Amino acid sequence: MSGYNFAYLDEPTKKMIRRAILKGLAIPGYQVPFASREMPMPYGWGTGGVQVTAAVLTPEDRLKVIDQGADDTTNAVSIRSFFRKVAGVATTTRTREATIIQTRHRIPETPLTEGQILVYQVPIPEPLRFLEPRETETRRMHALEEYGLMHVKLYEDIARHGAIATSYAYPALVNGRHVFDPSPIPRFDNPKLESPAIQLFGAGREQRIYALPPYTRVQSLDFDDHPFEASKAEGACALCGATESYLDEIVADDRGTRRFQCSDTDFCAERRAGAA
Amino acid sequence: MYVAAKGGEQAIAAAHAWLAEERRGDRRDPALSLRQIASQLALATARVMAEGSLYDEALAALAVQQSRGDLVEAVFLLRAYRTTLPRLAASRPLDTGRMVVERRVSATFKDIPGGQILGPTFDYTHRLLDFALEAGDEAAAARIAAAPAPTRPRVSEVLGREGLLRDEPRQNAEPTDLTRTPLELPADRPLRLQALARADEGFLLSLAYSTQRGYGRTHAFVGELRIGAVEVEVEIPELGLSVAFAEIVVTECETVNQFTGSRREPPQFTRGYGLTLGRCERKAISMSLVDRALQWRELGEDYAGAPAQDEEFVLMHCDNVQATGFLEHIKLPHYVDFQAELELIRRLRREAGGAGEAAE
Amino acid sequence: MRAPGFADPPRDSARVFRAAMEAMARPGTAYAVTGPEVPGLSPAAAVLLLTLTDPSTPVYLGRAAARARDWLTFHTGAPAAEKSAAMFALGAWEDLAPLDPYPVGTPDYPDRSATLIVETSALRGGDARLTGPGIETEARLPLPDRAAFARNAGLYPLGLDFYFTCGSALAALPRSTAVEAR
Numbered sequence: 101m102s103g104y105n106f107a108y109l110d111e112p113t114k115k116m117i118r119r120a121i122l123k124g125l126a127i128p129g130y131q132v133p134f135a136s137r138e139m140p141m142p143y144g145w146g147t148g149g150v151q152v153t154a155a156v157l158t159p160e161d162r163l164k165v166i167d168q169g170a171d172d173t174t175n176a177v178s179i180r181s182f183f184r185k186v187a188g189v190a191t192t193t194r195t196r197e198a199t200i201i202q203t204r205h206r207i208p209e210t211p212l213t214e215g216q217i218l219v220y221q222v223p224i225p226e227p228l229r230f231l232e233p234r235e236t237e238t239r240r241m242h243a244l245e246e247y248g249l250m251h252v253k254l255y256e257d258i259a260r261h262g263a264i265a266t267s268y269a270y271p272a273l274v275n276g277r278h279v280f281d282p283s284p285i286p287r288f289d290n291p292k293l294e295s296p297a298i299q300l301f302g303a304g305r306e307q308r309i310y311a312l313p314p315y316t317r318v319q320s321l322d323f324d325d326h327p328f329e330a331s332k333a334e335g336a337c338a339l340c341g342a343t344e345s346y347l348d349e350i351v352a353d354d355r356g357t358r359r360f361q362c363s364d365t366d367f368c369a370e371r372r373a374g375a376a
Numbered sequence: 377m378y379v380a381a382k383g384g385e386q387a388i389a390a391a392h393a394w395l396a397e398e399r400r401g402d403r404r405d406p407a408l409s410l411r412q413i414a415s416q417l418a419l420a421t422a423r424v425m426a427e428g429s430l431y432d433e434a435l436a437a438l439a440v441q442q443s444r445g446d447l448v449e450a451v452f453l454l455r456a457y458r459t460t461l462p463r464l465a466a467s468r469p470l471d472t473g474r475m476v477v478e479r480r481v482s483a484t485f486k487d488i489p490g491g492q493i494l495g496p497t498f499d500y501t502h503r504l505l506d507f508a509l510e511a512g513d514e515a516a517a518a519r520i521a522a523a524p525a526p527t528r529p530r531v532s533e534v535l536g537r538e539g540l541l542r543d544e545p546r547q548n549a550e551p552t553d554l555t556r557t558p559l560e561l562p563a564d565r566p567l568r569l570q571a572l573a574r575a576d577e578g579f580l581l582s583l584a585y586s587t588q589r590g591y592g593r594t595h596a597f598v599g600e601l602r603i604g605a606v607e608v609e610v611e612i613p614e615l616g617l618s619v620a621f622a623e624i625v626v627t628e629c630e631t632v633n634q635f636t637g638s639r640r641e642p643p644q645f646t647r648g649y650g651l652t653l654g655r656c657e658r659k660a661i662s663m664s665l666v667d668r669a670l671q672w673r674e675l676g677e678d679y680a681g682a683p684a685q686d687e688e689f690v691l692m693h694c695d696n697v698q699a700t701g702f703l704e705h706i707k708l709p710h711y712v713d714f715q716a717e718l719e720l721i722r723r724l725r726r727e728a729g730g731a732g733e734a735a736e
Numbered sequence: 737m738r739a740p741g742f743a744d745p746p747r748d749s750a751r752v753f754r755a756a757m758e759a760m761a762r763p764g765t766a767y768a769v770t771g772p773e774v775p776g777l778s779p780a781a782a783v784l785l786l787t788l789t790d791p792s793t794p795v796y797l798g799r800a801a802a803r804a805r806d807w808l809t810f811h812t813g814a815p816a817a818e819k820s821a822a823m824f825a826l827g828a829w830e831d832l833a834p835l836d837p838y839p840v841g842t843p844d845y846p847d848r849s850a851t852l853i854v855e856t857s858a859l860r861g862g863d864a865r866l867t868g869p870g871i872e873t874e875a876r877l878p879l880p881d882r883a884a885f886a887r888n889a890g891l892y893p894l895g896l897d898f899y900f901t902c903g904s905a906l907a908a909l910p911r912s913t914a915v916e917a918r
Contacts, residue, residue, distance in 0.1 A: 104460070106746035115790050118753050122788075123847035125760045126897040126910035128869045132847045133558035138459040142452065143701030145708065156757060158750045168712045175708050177384035205712045223705070234688055236561050243843035261724050267716035275869050275912060277893055286716035296872070298761045305698050307558040313761040313870035313912075333719045349715055363712055 107154040108186040113137055117155040117309070121300060124311035129274025130242070131225050131308040139304065146179055146204060147304030149221035153183065153202050156217060156300070162190045164198035169206035169346065169363035176204070195366050205268075207289040209345045209367040212297035214314065220283045222303035225310065227271040227281040247279050250321065258326050267331075272320045279321070280310060288332040288346050293318040335360040340371035399444050413437040422625075422654030423447055427696060428454030429555075429574045431624050431653050448576075452697045459555075468609045468618055472628045472651070474527045477604035479657075482531045484597045484632055490528030495603060497657075531600040532630050532647060541632065541645045542675075561688055568670055568691065569663075573652060575694035577659040583684040584665035592669045592682030595634035596648060603627045603655055627652045629660040633668050638676035646675060666690065739774040739804075741786055741811040752783045759899070759908040764866045764875030766859040766907045776803030780901035781826055781853050788851075789814035789824055798827015801855070819850075826853040829880035835888060838896055846893040849911075853899045854880070859907045868913040877907060879915065886915040 105111065120134040139147040157163070163183055167176040171193040179202060180191050192198050195210040204221040212218060224230075228238040231249045241247070250271060257265040270287035274280050282293055283301060293299070299312040312318065322328035336343045338350075338359045345367055347360040362368035400407065414421050414437040421436040428436065428451045436454060443449035479495025482488050535541040551566035554574075563571070572580065587594055607620040629650040637643035648668025650660035669684035671677075679685055693699060742748035748771070755767040771783035781801070785808055789795055794817030797805055808814055819825060819837040826832075832852055841849035862878030864885070877900065879885050888895045888911055895911030909915075 106750070110460070110462075111745055111749065112790055114749070114753075115788060116792075118757070119788055119793070120847070121757060122760050122851070122897070123849075125757065125870070126912060127846055127893050128912060130846060130893060133560070133845070135556050135558050138452075138455045138697065140456045142704060143698045144703075144705030145701060147701075156750075156754065158754050159747055160751075168709045172384045173709050174384045174388055177388060181385070204708075205710070223702070235692070236688060239844050262727055263720075263724060265720060265724065267720040268713040284710075284713050286712055288716070298757070305702055311761075315872045316869035331719060331723070333715060346712070347715070348711055349718065363715075 104186050106159075106187060107157045107183070107189075108140075109137065109151065109154045113151075114155045117151055120309045121152065121155065121311060124300070124309050125298075125313050127278070128312050128316045129278035129280035129310060131280075131303075131310045133307055134309050136304045136307040141178070141182070143305035144223060145175060146202070146221040148302030148306075148309070149202050149204070149219050149304075150179060150182070150302070151304060152300050152302035152309060153200060153219045154187070156219070157183070157187055157189060157200065159187070159189065161199045162192050162197055164192050164195065164201045164366075165203075166201065166206060166208070166365075167204040168348070169208070170365040172365065193366050194370075195364075205284050205286075206346070206363060207285055207292040207295075209362070209364040210370070211292075212295050214296045216297040218295070218297050218299045220285075220299065220301045222281070222283045222301045222306075222308070224269075225281055225283075225301065225303040225306050225308040227269075227279050242278060245277065247273075250279060254321060255323070258323070264322070264326060264328075270320055270328075272318045274312065274318055275316055276319075282318075286332065286346060287320070287328075288330045290318070290320045290328070291330050333360060337362045337368060340368045340375070342368065342371055399442070408441060410434055410437040410441065413440050419655060420445070420447060420450075422656055423577060423659070424450045424454055425654045426652040426656045426659060427451040427574055427576065428458065429653070430454050430458040431622075448696050448700050452700070455697050465610045468611055470606050470608065470626065470651075472602070472606055472626065473529055473533075475602055475604040475606045475626075475628070476527060477602050479603040480528070480600065481602075482598065482600045484531065484599050488528075488531055488534075488600075530602075530630065532632070535599070535632065535645060539644075541647060542635070542641065544647070559691065561691070562673075563687060563691060565667075565671070565674070568687065569649065569651075569667060571691045571694060572650070572663045572666060575663070576696035576699070577656065577662065579694050579696070579699075580662035580666055581658060583669075583690065584662035587665050587669050587682065587684045592672075592680055592685040594631075594646075594648065594665065594668045596631040596665050596668060597633070598661065599630045599632035599647065601627075601629045601657065601661065603657065625654055627654065627656050627660040629657075629664045631661075631664040631668060635675065640676040646671070738810060739782075739807050740772045742771065742783075745786075748783075749787045752787045756784060756787065756899070756906065756908070759906055760870075760897070760910055762870045762875075763868065763909050763913040764871065764877045764907060766902075766905045768905050770904060774804050774807055776801050777826070778855055778901045779904045780906040781855055781899075784853055784899055784901065784906065785814070785824070785826065786811060791815065793823040794821050796822035796825040796827075798825070798831025798855075800828060800831070801826045822850050824851050824853065826855070828855050833881065833884065835884055835896060840888075840891055840894040840896060843894070846895075849894065849896055851897045851899065853901055856880070856900045856902050859900055859902045859905055863918050865916045865918045866909070866913050867916075870910075871913070876918070877909060879909075882915060882917065885909060889913060889915055 120132045124132045139150055165176045165180040167173040183189050195208040200217045202219040226238050232238050254264050268286045269281055269284040270290050271279050296314050301310045320328040333347045335347055339361050342362055345362045348363045350359045352359045414433045420440050421433055424436040424439055425431055439450035439453040480493045554570040605623050605625050608622040609618040609620045611618040631648040633646045635646045648664035650663030652660050666684050670687055672679055672685050752769050755769045759767045769780050769783050771779050774782040789812045791813035793814050795814045796817050796819050838850040858878050862876050864877055864879045864882050866875040892911050898909040900907045
């Protein structure tokens with residue numbers, strides 16, 4: 101598309117974002133402030149992820165974009181076509197073929213490999229935000245490694261419900277130092293945060309970037325007597341029969357009959373192609 | 377056979393085609409021109425320029441048209457365009473004392489040097505729907521004075537001479553650019569004013585109103601409200617002079633606020649300040665009230681816990697482009713998270729004695 | 737005559753950044769980059785400066801690298817700085833050490849710390865055993881002063897981050913990497 105720079109952002113903006121990414125990688129799980137730009141899509145619709153992707157994209161990349169695990173959800177379609185237009189970059193729906201995957205709310209089922217980059221769209225990067233709304237306070241809590249409030253919250257869950265009542269955006273301790281928010285992925289995906297791939301997190305409206313280098317230690321918060329559990333719906337995919345993948349529940353008729361299908365559309369398609 | 381839902385790409389294309397059709401409206405009517413929007417819906421374009429932080433009437437009119445009159449959407453269009461513009465230079469500070477005013481009123485004095493100029497105001501109109509407009513009657517052309525009113529010093533300077541108004545020392549430090557630097561709290565006044573200048577009018581209006589009703593009351597009088605044209609100058613260091621390269625209309629409001637003094641400050645009047653691109657009177661007044669409320673720390677006042685005094689609350693929530701984006705994003709698919717919640721709630725209910733599940 | 741910058745800045749800098757990012761994400765692993773010949777700098781150091789610096793990033797240049805000051809100002813606008821105010825510093829280890837003067841960040845903002853680009857003669861081997869984020873088991877890197885890097889890692893989450901440049905190759909050592917003797 102003429103009139104816009106490669107990957108939309110101007111070069112000074114990319115430099116600023118790139119420096120933030122490098123500091124993010126050097127301090128895994130720490131939220132680096134960056135001067136987020138207004139993007140041609142609304143805040144809350146992936147502007148952070150889009151800016152990070154634009155800053156790391158090279159002409160040789162092959163980009164995959166998913167939302168809720170699916171390549172064909174409207175927001176994924178929209179962001180994929182944005183980068184096709186402004187970077188002329190190749191796109192794919194295959195996890196194995198992608199060099200960069202921008203995601204909202206899921207980590208692909210197919211294990212990621214070295215050389216791949218997973219870019220997360222993050223709405224609220226601060227894991228302590230819903231316990232303490234003030235940025236001035238939460239910044240101090242991270243500086244002092246003061247995470248007692250979080251443990252109290254999780255413990256109160258157990259006291260009230262007998263289990264930790266956080267099902268997505270489940271907080272984890274990164275590299276033994278920073279509690280971080282893995283974005284609203286289901287907690288089923290938390291174990292996949294320890295990965296050979298580079299993981300970058302962009303929160304546009306909240307002006308934060310953070311990162312996980314490959315093989316970084318990511319411990320989902322828990323207690324000895326209530327260990328973390330990566331849970332999902334019991335059932336099998338109605339399309340491919342998978343029982344090990346994260347399942348979406350589909351209401352099949354007006355009587356409320358429920359069916360399940362893989363949330364990861366590429367994983368499901370690959371299994372069906374393999375079975376055929 | 378059961379298949380996965382597909383077709384995002386076609387659905388989006390079709391929706392956008394439909395939007396374009398709806399935007400055009402009834403094709404028996406002529407399409408609006410941007411000139412018509414800019415001149416006849418001038419206050420809509422002014423608001424879009426102010427909150428879009430870009431002074432360009434034609435582009436603002438285009439945004440109003442493209443957004444079908446949804447002004448928050450129009451502000452967003454203008455902001456997204458603004459980000460892509462190169463920054464060639466920073467202008468010198470505007471000198472609003474040299475404004476060619478079309479409207480200038482003071483509530484603190486019966487008369488002021490230069491006089492009160494009502495200008496084209498809604499004030500004192502009786503809010504009766506004008507059915508003559510509906511019938512297409514052209515208003516008789518108003519007689520407008522050939523020579524503009526001479527520029528006049530601000531009312532605040534008159535009070536300042538007597539030492540009754542808290543002096544705001546001139547700051548020559550380069551202010552932090554809100555659009556180039558991540559917001560860091562606590563913010564200084566230049567940064568707060570930048571945020572308020574592009575803030576949502578409705579949000580500021582409500583906050584300002586809340587201070588009037590007692591949530592962080594500052595007893596504001598409109599010392600002076602002026603609307604008019606000012607020159608924008610840029611310094612050319614190579615030539616050692618500054619050149620005016622544009623003339624823009626701005627609205628400026630200075631409130632004079634009662635203040636009984638604190639441990640650090642003698643009894644004196646204090647001020648709140650509002651400045652907007654274009655004609656945005658309500659916004660400028662609101663801004664000056666909120667600016668004044670936010671100054672409690674500098675003035676050594678008590679923090680009463682009022683929303684308008686809470687810098688972090690105000691600055692983090694005043695931008696309608698941020699707010700509307702995040703608010704509206706909840707209509708995006710969230711079924712993965714919802715599924716996780718469903719699964720959790722079913723499990724908790726099961727573990728709590730199976731009350732819910734047993735009934736199924 | 738002044739040495740050139742990137743021929744195609746948007747694409748060239750994108751490729752260099754990817755190498756620099758992979759390097760920072762995988763401490764001790766070397767990556768190849770390409771860029772212009774600049775007197776006083778290795779090609780890898782030159783492209784790092786072109787890719788990461790601008791008028792908002794004060795740069796300290798060591799003795800040999802100081803020859804490239806004019807080139808750097810022209811292509812990036814990065815201002816000169818003392819070590820204590822530098823966001824980037826570039827030079828041989830002898831020019832850059834000791835590490836005490838450089839900003840290591842603050843408890844509230846540990847990211848506000850300097851990145852040092854150390855020109856070196858080898859990126860393979862060495863007697864330092866590296867472990868931590870980005871490293872599956874362990875990595876190696878020849879370090880000029882192992883103890884200084886171990887002390888830096890001890891400041892975590894504060895600390896300095898390093899690139900090592902050798903010809904057209906670069907490797908990185910962030911503060912998160914534990915440094916021990918093999």
